[in-house]
Amino acid sequence: MIRLKEFSNVEVCLHSLDSLGVTCFFGCEDQEFLLTKDSNIRYVRMQHEQAAVHAADGFARATGKPGVILLTTASGITNSITGIATAYSDSVPLVIITGQIQNNLLHSNQEAFHELNTSGLTMAITKHTLKISTIEGIRDALKNALTIATNGRPGPVLLELTSHPDMHAPQNQSLVRSQTKRQSHEHSVKMAKCLIESAKKPVIFIGGGVIASGASDFLREVVQHTRIPVVSSFLGIGSMEAKNPLYLGMLGMHGTFAANKAVHHCDLLISIGVRFSDRVTGRISGFSPASKKIHVDIDPAEINKIIHVDLPIVGMQKSFYFH
Template sequence: MTWISIATAYCDSVPLVIIAGQIEDQTLHTNGEAFQELNISGLTMAILKHTLKVNPNECIQKALKYAVNIAVDGRPGPVLLELTTDTSLNETKNHRFVQTKARLQSLENSIEMAKRLIETARKPVIFVGGGVIASGGADSLREVVKLTRIPVVSSLMGIGSIEASNPFYLGMLGMHGTFAANKAVHHCDLLISIGVRFSDRVTGRISGFSPSSKKIHVDIDPAEINKIISVDLPIVSDAKEFLNKLKNQLDDRKINENAGSWISEAMEWKRTVPRFDRSNSILSPQSVIRLLSDHSTKDTVVVTDVGQHQIWTAHHYAFTRPRTLITSGGLGTMGYGLPAAIGAAAAIPGRPVICVSGDGSFQMNLQELITAVKYQLPLKIAILNNGYLGMVRQWQELFYQRRYSQVKVCSPNFAQLAQAYGVAGFSAQTEEEAKQVILEAFQKTGPVLIEFNIMEEENVYPMVPPNHNNHQTILSR
């Protein structure tokens, strides 16, 4: 499981230092024949930002400092530090770590060019990703949007950079993006992309992505610029620094004069949303997520697994702050939710943490319930149980004529399973029961699990079919 964790960090630009044990230095390089010898760096090279091996005559502290600085500098990512057994026997001294950052090029000329493009655009859209949150630039983004009133869309990893309730936020872009976000990006004449990497889940058919727009791409990693989408103005910069300098240069009167009617049109598109069943006789997943949101505080951290529940959470939970959604957006790692939620609860004591999972994803790492019990973490686990690997079933329904294969999940009684681990367990079949168990569960201080038995064949909408343009959105069956 370690390699897929490294790959997840690599795809989501998470700073991670992996300290791996290795056999003693003098017996290395024996063609893999020494006991427990493995070419760890060779096996993981494609999913690492950097790899280091510390030998007995080298200083562990210096190597660790170097590894940490590489992991966090520029575009964050995983770094492997191999320690041989004879190295790890050496005594170490106390060492103070000082983080260093690379100096980026001057932004003055780029800001001026971006300013001219923005002030003359008639249909501008801002597209933000995880880079805005990683840079600490969410507040700066909100100030720019307040000044300019330019509509904003986000990637999955950019959720929380602007409040879900902000009138100028159109929602998530891409395959499961909102109608308004996909429509606006398709028809805009200027796309200002900040801290994004244009993954296939965002672009749809590349040749049809935002076809009429000029494009600004701001990213701290120069390798990401012009890699997938050709842009008119490439800017290598920290997202927060760019936003701060931009807001001091813009003339909001020019923007509102040119783009006023466009802003109104984009706001109107927000009214087009998929409908879902709200009857009390059946429990819809959308209702569950909204109930969890309604009963949570603004500083609650929500962690999801991967599947339909991940997208329902993105659409129906009212995120208001950055770093309150933790999810595997780049690789889509099933089984990610519970371990990540445990890590979040341990790292930020005192803040509530909710883990939203599905009956398929949860069973990949459910043994970690014992860790939550051991440390009595204030973790609330919500399992949306529909009896399927829901996202795979949805694809088989829509694109393979309902020829279902290997998608039916046989699950235990999750509430009873939780109790066997020493976790308080609840279940709900209707919306009224869901309200009651959420109220009761949220009053408990230790780990709690709630099994929500939702409708079996509910689909995630909107959805853009594969190899289609983003404006070709399916809103319902």
């Protein structure tokens, strides 16, 4: 059990979040349990853990700041899996705080936490897991979690309070990728420039990565300058003005005729911040069959994952537009 000094775990968590600039967090605990604390943070109580994670997901999408969730029961972890997986797939920054938050109130639940392999359950759908066993380490762990959640490709980070100090967090490949510094890809960008200049029917395909990287304004400048038509995934909607005549709409089974026709017949497909979901591609062999393909993404794991591309560019979308 986490030892207490002057404050309880929940007080330290609240003061730490407040000092780190967090203005709102979500959970399922009684309001009286949290709102009586001396903190300026707004607490939004939901009736189910899955709803709490989805609410934090929506907060992060709307504000661009990490959504923070407090889960204090073992069943809360299992209930939250769908929401965490959604945030991971859509690159939404979340920080999920789990474990023994307040000693006396939740003491009876500690054994359930020990029996449940929380990090094992969530490893495939989180960027990183942080484990802490002392109350003094809560603030630094929260700071690291908020940073990891937003750096590189955004995603969910699990912060687990545990009574086992010898347990170390598994560091998966996503964390290594998120800590990779931006590198120059001048040669790849020059090759992309040559492909674009020689193409007769190029199309730009944009996804949620354009919005997540704050590159929408740069995209519009590029489109205005090059006059290349644009299609988007569902998550890419909003990057281009709907009234722009060069925006052909959403691609895929629920997309527009113009967008699907343009991608099918283009000779160069420039994909930026997309993950080629099955609702976009349909049958893989029939997806833009005659085109050369450029794929720009911050996560190298997305390159050639579903669609084979001729020119991969790993990095922030902004760095590509600057050239």
